[in-house]
Amino acid sequence: xxxxxxxxxxxxxxxxxxxxxxxxxxxxxxxxxxxxxxxxxxxxxxxxxxxxxxxxxxxxxxxxxxxxxxxxxxxxxxxxxxxxxxxxxxxxxxxxxxxxxxxxxxxxxxxxxxxxxxxxxxxxxxxxxxxxxxxxxxxxxxxxxxxxxxxxxxxxxxxxxxxxxxxxxxxxxxxxxxxxxxxxxxxxxxxxxxxxxxxxxxxxxxxxxxxxxxxxxxxxxxxxxxxxxxxxxxxxxxxxxxxxxxxxxxxxxxxxxxxxxxxxxxxxxxxxxxxxxxxxxxxxxxxxxxxxxxxxx
Amino acid sequence: xxxxxxxxxxxxxxxxxxxxxxxxxxxxxxxxxxxxxxxxxxxxxxxxxxxxxxxxxxxxxxxxxxxxxxxxxxxxxxxxxxxxxxxxxxxxxxxxxxxxxxxxxxxxxxxxxxxxxxxxxxxxxxxxxxxxxxxxxxxxxxxxxxxxxxxxxxxxxxxxxxxxxxxxxxxxxxxxxxxxxxxxxxxxxxxxxxxxxxxxxxxxxxxxxxxxxxxxxxxxxxxxxxxxxxxxxxxxxxxxxxxxxxxxxxxxxxxxxxxxxxxxxxxxxxxxxxxxxxxxxxxxxxxxxxxxxxxxxxxxxxxxxxxxxxxxxxxxxxxxxxxxxxxxxxxxxxxxxxxxxxxxxxxxxxxxxxxxxxxxxxxxxxxxxxxxxxxxxxxxxxxxxxxxxxxxxxxxxxxxxxxxxxxxxxxxxxxxxxxxxxxxxxxxxxxxxxxxxxxxxxxxxxxxxxxxxxxxxxxxxxxxx
Numbered sequence: 001x002x003x004x005x006x007x008x009x010x011x012x013x014x015x016x017x018x019x020x021x022x023x024x025x026x027x028x029x030x031x032x033x034x035x036x037x038x039x040x041x042x043x044x045x046x047x048x049x050x051x052x053x054x055x056x057x058x059x060x061x062x063x064x065x066x067x068x069x070x071x072x073x074x075x076x077x078x079x080x081x082x083x084x085x086x087x088x089x090x091x092x093x094x095x096x097x098x099x100x101x102x103x104x105x106x107x108x109x110x111x112x113x114x115x116x117x118x119x120x121x122x123x124x125x126x127x128x129x130x131x132x133x134x135x136x137x138x139x140x141x142x143x144x145x146x147x148x149x150x151x152x153x154x155x156x157x158x159x160x161x162x163x164x165x166x167x168x169x170x171x172x173x174x175x176x177x178x179x180x181x182x183x184x185x186x187x188x189x190x191x192x193x194x195x196x197x198x199x200x201x202x203x204x205x206x207x208x209x210x211x212x213x214x215x216x217x218x219x220x221x222x223x224x225x226x227x228x229x230x231x232x233x234x235x236x237x238x239x240x241x242x243x244x245x246x247x248x249x250x251x252x253x254x255x256x257x258x259x260x261x262x263x264x265x266x267x268x269x270x271x272x273x274x275x276x277x278x279x280x281x282x283x284x285x286x287x288x289x290x291x292x293x294x295x296x297x
Numbered sequence: 298x299x300x301x302x303x304x305x306x307x308x309x310x311x312x313x314x315x316x317x318x319x320x321x322x323x324x325x326x327x328x329x330x331x332x333x334x335x336x337x338x339x340x341x342x343x344x345x346x347x348x349x350x351x352x353x354x355x356x357x358x359x360x361x362x363x364x365x366x367x368x369x370x371x372x373x374x375x376x377x378x379x380x381x382x383x384x385x386x387x388x389x390x391x392x393x394x395x396x397x398x399x400x401x402x403x404x405x406x407x408x409x410x411x412x413x414x415x416x417x418x419x420x421x422x423x424x425x426x427x428x429x430x431x432x433x434x435x436x437x438x439x440x441x442x443x444x445x446x447x448x449x450x451x452x453x454x455x456x457x458x459x460x461x462x463x464x465x466x467x468x469x470x471x472x473x474x475x476x477x478x479x480x481x482x483x484x485x486x487x488x489x490x491x492x493x494x495x496x497x498x499x500x501x502x503x504x505x506x507x508x509x510x511x512x513x514x515x516x517x518x519x520x521x522x523x524x525x526x527x528x529x530x531x532x533x534x535x536x537x538x539x540x541x542x543x544x545x546x547x548x549x550x551x552x553x554x555x556x557x558x559x560x561x562x563x564x565x566x567x568x569x570x571x572x573x574x575x576x577x578x579x580x581x582x583x584x585x586x587x588x589x590x591x592x593x594x595x596x597x598x599x600x601x602x603x604x605x606x607x608x609x610x611x612x613x614x615x616x617x618x619x620x621x622x623x624x625x626x627x628x629x630x631x632x633x634x635x636x637x638x639x640x641x642x643x644x645x646x647x648x649x650x651x652x653x654x655x656x657x658x659x660x661x662x663x664x665x666x667x668x669x670x671x672x673x674x675x676x677x678x679x680x681x682x683x684x685x686x687x688x689x690x691x692x693x694x695x696x697x698x699x700x701x702x703x704x705x706x707x708x709x710x711x712x713x714x715x716x717x718x719x720x721x722x723x724x725x726x727x728x729x730x731x732x733x734x735x736x737x738x739x740x741x742x743x744x745x746x747x748x749x750x751x752x753x754x755x756x757x758x759x760x761x762x
Contacts, residue, residue: 007716008723016709020702040400041691042393042698049688052407056680059411060669063418070422134423134657142425142608142656163652165659167421168666177422292727 014284021277028270031261038259047258054255061248064169068241070132071167071177072234077131079230082184082223085126085192089220092119092196096213099203106206113203120196124148124156127181127192137181139163145181146193154194158182169240175233184226195219301754305747307357311740314341317360318733324363325721333502335367335719337494339733365494368718372501373515375711376508380566382704383509387571389697392579394454396694398447399687406587407683409443410594412436414669417662420649424659425608430644437598437622441637444591448634451580451587458576459550465510465569466541466553472507473538476500476524481536484521507532511567527565530555550576579693586686587634588626593674593682595623595637601668605648605661616656619648 007013031037041048098104099112127146129136138145140163149157160181166174185192195215202212318339328334340363344356399405416436420429479500486493504524507513512527521535531539541560543551552561553569561577564570599621606616621640626633641647651660674682 005717005722005725007713008720008725009716010713012712013709016705038401040393040694041396041687042694043691045688045691045695048401048691049684051401052684052687053680055401055408056411056669059408059415060418063415066415066419067422070419074422132423133426138657140650140652140655140658140660161652161655163655163658163660165421165424165657166663167659168418168663171670174663291723293723296727296731 010287011284014280014287018277018280018284021273021280025270025273025277028266028273031266032263032270035261035263036259037261037266044259050258051255054251054258058248058251058255060171061244061251065241065244067167068169068237068244071169071175072237072241074131074134074136074177075230075234075237077129078136078178079227079234081126081129081136082227082230085123085185085223086220086227088119088122088126089192089216089223092116092199092216093213093220095119096199096209096216099199100209100213109203109206113200116196116200116203120155120193120200121148123185123192123196127185135160136178137184139178139180139182140165146185153197154191155197156193158186169237170244173240175236175240177233179226179229184223187222190215190218190222192219192223301747301751303354303356305744305751307355308740308743308747310344310357310359312737312744314339314358314360315733315737315740317363319730319737321363322726322730322733326723326726329721329723329726331498333498333505334721335365335494335498335501336721337363337365340364363492363494365497366719367497367501368715369517371711371715371718375708375715376504376513376515378704378708378711379505379508380512380570382701382708383568384566384571384574385697385701385704387568388575388579389571389694389701391454391458391572391575392690392694392697395451395575395580395583396690398450398583399690404439404443404446406440406443406447406590407680407687409436409440410669410679410683413440414666417666420647421659421662421666424649424662425657427644430608430647430649433647434639434642434644437639440594441591441623441639444587444634444637448584448587448591448632451584452635455550455576455580458572458580462553462569462572462576463543463551465572466543466551469507469510469532469569470538470540472503472510473524473532473540476503476507476522477533477536477538479503480521480533484535509568511569512565513567526555526560526563528560528563530558530560530563583686583690584634585631586682586689588630588632590634590674590679590682590686591637592626592630592633594668594679595626595633597668597671597673598622598665599625601661601664602648604651604664606650606653606656606658607648608645608650608656610656615653616650618653619661620646622647 027039027043030039038044038047038051095112095116099109104112124146127137128144135143135145138160141160143159145158145160147157147159148155158181162180162182164176164178164180167177168174186194195212195218199209199212199216202209318341321337321339325336340361341358342361344359347354347356401407413433413436416429416433420426420433423429479496483493483496483500486496500522504513504515507524511532513532514525514527516523516525522533523531523535524533525531532541533539539555542554544554546552546561552559553564554560561573564573602619602622605619607619609617611617624636624638624640627636649660649662649665650656650658651663652658668679670678672678672681677685
């Protein structure tokens with residue numbers, strides 16, 4: 001017996017090989033089913049850690065996008081409100097021109113003054129516009145911004161404050177989302193409510209109507225200029241929105257590179273694994289079932 | 298002294314020897330599938346020759362012994378590798394369970410942290426909105442819940458591993474006492490020059506089982522086999538087994554003692570070492586990492602909230618400053634993850650405003666949201682810290698698995714080698730059987746022939762006729 005003896009029982013070896021193949025098949029099937037090659041941290045520890053950071057980035061992008069939706073709503077509501085304010089002021093300017101006509105009777109002027117009172121109320125109501133429960137022109141206060149008040153010089157009191165809010169719409173990218181009513185309707189020697197109030201007084205006293213009319217025109221120009229802020233902000237927000245969607249796509253690509261299953265590769269591995277498993281089982285089943293004992297006698 | 302009777306006795310001796318050899322073959326065939334069985338070989342030796350005058354006569358054959366074919370060095374290697382594999386197997390299995398807590402899902406800690414900061418972000422676009430404020434509290438509760446869950450599950454897993462440790466110690470004690478008994482029997486048999494290979498095989502199987510539990514070194518000496526752990530703690534000395542015991546330690550877990558000495562940290566391999574590693578190192582590290590993360594988040598969010606003002610108006614009309622959103626973590630952070638909880642249920646207590654006179658300000662949310670991208674936990678952002686935990690768990694499992702696979706491969710090869718040395722080959726046995734049978738037949742034929750000759754010799758002197 002000098003020849004090399006071989007292990008007469010190779011079965012455990014074959015079973016180990018079979019077990020390994022089966023494990024591979026299971027993980028391949030899972031990968032195909034989930035479309036991800038990282039189904040638990042040990043599948044690719046570094047990849048799994050990266051995925052967590054990327055998912056966090058993704059969640060931040062989603063959250064910025066939601067903020068953009070809400071901010072955009074606020075901005076466009078404010079902008080269209082100011083558009084209405086401008087239209088109303090245009091009507092007031094028309095009425096002022098009409099009132100300046102010297103041939104008008106007191107009654108006629110009274111009628112114009114009455115109409116202007118209506119316009120004043122309309123302006124107050126526009127200045128008190130809210131979006132999803134938030135007053136758009138109250139600064140950072142949480143109260144109705146403009147209240148009619150006979151005691152006040154302009155007949156209107158501002159209850160808001162001069163604060164502004166900023167909202168993050170990107171990492172380290174914040175945007176101012178409001179302009180306080182005290183600034184939108186009042187600034188650089190102009191006051192929307194004062195100008196209407198003064199015009200009404202001028203009409204009632206039939207003096208200084210032309211001056212008052214000029215003040216209304218100034219107010220009109222001032223409010224028109226205020227709209228620029230909202231237009232710019234909406235532009236910024238929209239640009240950021242398209243940037244975020246590009247970023248989201250890039251992120252999705254990175255996620256796919258890190259964790260996405262290579263479907264064709266896995267499918268071919270799976271079928272190769274099947275072949276290997278068949279071969280292993282073939283090997284097991286074709287192990288000799290006879291020994292020399294069967295041939296004796 | 299060439300005599301017929303002498304020749305006869307040689308032939309009869311041969312019959313006995315071949316019969317003995319056949320018995321070895323039969324025993325091999327019978328034990329072909331017995332685990333741990335080492336095949337036996339008949340050792341036939343030539344009898345001492347007899348010298349008569351100038352002629353030397355051979356005096357036949359005798360069966361000197363039935364020898365088990367084994368390689369003790371290989372056996373040692375198998376035991377070592379079994380210990381290694383059992384250790385890896387225990388720790389990989391346990392860590393695979395632990396990593397479930399860190400597997401990416403909609404409810405894992407990482408996504409809950411993201412969701413919490415996302416809810417704060419949403420609030421900034423409408424800071425007085427109660428539904429959005431409630432959203433922040435809900436997200437905070439979910440985040441705390443994710444920490445509680447992960448921490449609780451890891452603690453539970455540690456308890457069940459602890460139970461397994463006690464069971465393994467019991468198992469070790471059963472095995473060592475069986476081995477001690479076999480040691481006694483083996484040395485009794487060897488003392489009278491008897492063959493003890495059947496018992497040695499049995500003992501090898503038991504030592505194999507013991508190796509899968511604990512690290513075992515065996516020393517063969519004149520007074521039998523001594524088994525110790527890798528660091529020298531006696532398990533079996535000859536016929537004496539030294540039982541291990543367990544005692545509950547200060548953390549409520551079982552420590553392992555041998556004759557009054559705590560050997561818990563000295564067990565080098567085997568299933569026990571794997572279990573102890575996960576119970577005393579891996580899981581506590583994970584728990585303490587989670588505690589650091591939970592406490593870090595709670596503290597920074599609390600601190601930021603205190604910088605701002607709530608929606609609640611005080612007597613003087615100003616807004617009440619913010620307080621803790623999360624229950625303050627315990628000192629030293631131990632158990633912070635398990636006990637993480639939201640301290641407030643009133644959504645107006647979120648301090649979104651940075652101005653005590655302006656409820657609609659969102660100025661303080663900037664500070665709260667910024668925590669998400671600030672390196673507040675061990676010099677890392679919360680998500681980066683968490684992703685590191687996940688990396689470490691994944692890496693432990695992944696490395697352990699590859700080590701386990703290569704250990705399996707090595708053990709397979711060693712078993713293969715053992716099989717090629719000690720395994721029973723039926724072909725070989727059949728061939729041996731034929732060989733012994735032929736020799737037996739021949740010897741029997743010789744006996745018949747001598748008998749015939751003797752008959753002739755006996756009748757030689759008979760006068761017939």
